Amino acid sequence: MPELPEVAVYIEALETRILGQTLTGIRLANPFVLRTVDPRPADLAGHAVTGIRRVGKRIVMELEGGFFIVIHLMVAGRFRWLAAGAKIPGKIGLAAFDFDNGTLAMTEAGTRRRASIHLLRGDEALRAHDRGGIEVMEASPEQFREALARERHTLKRSLTDPRLFSGIGNAYSDEILHRARLSPLQLSTNLDNDEAARLYDATRSTLRDWIDRLRARSGDRFPEKLTAFQEGMAVHGRYGQPCPDCGAPVQRIVYAENETHYCARCQTGGRRLADRALSRLLKDDWPRSLDDVE
Incomplete structure (x- = not known):
């Protein structure tokens, strides 16, 4: 399972690629990876990424309009950076986040589907995903x-x-x-x-x-x-x-x-x-x- 070091490196890589970029769409190869119903994926299209952060082991993309994409890769989830509009990898592909400059594909190996995507609206909804543990790199x-x-x-x-x-x-x-x-x-x-x-x-x-x-x-x-x-x-x-x-x-x-x-x-x-x-x-x-x- 990606932990703090892996998530931190993922975030750095995403910041150089999608920060400031506009999300043009979300494609789902496995509908069960999406654990929320409101907002809908289409509601986030056309909104630029204004921030990327870590909440525990989760990766959070903040978008214009107060939207958040919360991704938990769990045990076998991973990211791939592909050409814009690239096909979602077969069998292990879960979803794709499309931008003009590339596509962020989300995959999960194995047969057990534990990775998840939550689409949220507002800070209060995001706080519900924070388990409350201290950040050891900042703690006294x-x-x-x-x-x-x-x-x-x-x-x-x-x-x-x-x-x-x-x-x-x-x-x-x-x-x-x-x-x-x-x-x-x-x-x-x-x-x-x-x-x-x-x-x-x-x-x-x-x-x-x-x-x-x-x-x-x-x-x-x-x-x-x-x-x-x-x-x-x-x-x-x-x-x-x-x-x-x-x-x-x-x-x-x-x-x-x-x-x-x-x-x-x-x-x-x-x-x-x-x-x-x-x-x-x-x-x-x-x-x-x-x-x-x-």
């Missing part, structure tokens, strides 16, 4: 600590809670916690001052570094291959591979459809965290530390 250490301690959760859950922090998801929470040298299962209310400061610095530096990396990879081209598994990540998506800092194999916890990746040596003092599925199956045979599996 005190604001960060306050948001973290608002509810008693694991650090993994807290970082990915959109009511607490805006734009952080499964992938970058793993990278943040690895950089901070903190367990994903440590409770948010149990951090000492040094741990809280490390987490604050790691959150901001991880997101900033990845924005810079993704921006450099794209250059002047429209960004592509913005996936949840970025080449160069330390732990996320690297189960069983060596940690780049200590060489120990990256571990994981699987819960429902989500995976948490971490380095036991760097983050948990060598202790392997219990995977609900495997640990229940293996019981006493579940290896508790890296020494038991190495």
Whole structure:
């Protein structure tokens, strides 16, 4: 799922292409991607794009007349920048936003359709899509600590809670916690001052570094291959591979459809965290530390 770094890079690319441009039309290849009925797509045609912003993991295009286009790419949604009037990509194509200078195509791989488009009228309607999490790149250490301690959760859950922090998801929470040298299962209310400061610095530096990396990879081209598994990540998506800092194999916890990746040596003092599925199956045979599996 595109998270804050990917969304930020998408927004930069869109600003250079459609800011100030007039939307000439919206084409829907899959009508179910549109989750609103008023205003209609035709109502937005002829209005220029006056701003592009991020709300959580959503990309918002602001148009003249108080209209907004809110796009949530979810897990497999992506953008493509095509020639003006280009055909919507087959099978994976969801919609196209047409401008005189090009077409922004929205696609989604796989069979599950989760990506969405909301067409809105007015600021109040847009505010309903803001879950209220703080912007960590703008927050002070005190604001960060306050948001973290608002509810008693694991650090993994807290970082990915959109009511607490805006734009952080499964992938970058793993990278943040690895950089901070903190367990994903440590409770948010149990951090000492040094741990809280490390987490604050790691959150901001991880997101900033990845924005810079993704921006450099794209250059002047429209960004592509913005996936949840970025080449160069330390732990996320690297189960069983060596940690780049200590060489120990990256571990994981699987819960429902989500995976948490971490380095036991760097983050948990060598202790392997219990995977609900495997640990229940293996019981006493579940290896508790890296020494038991190495």
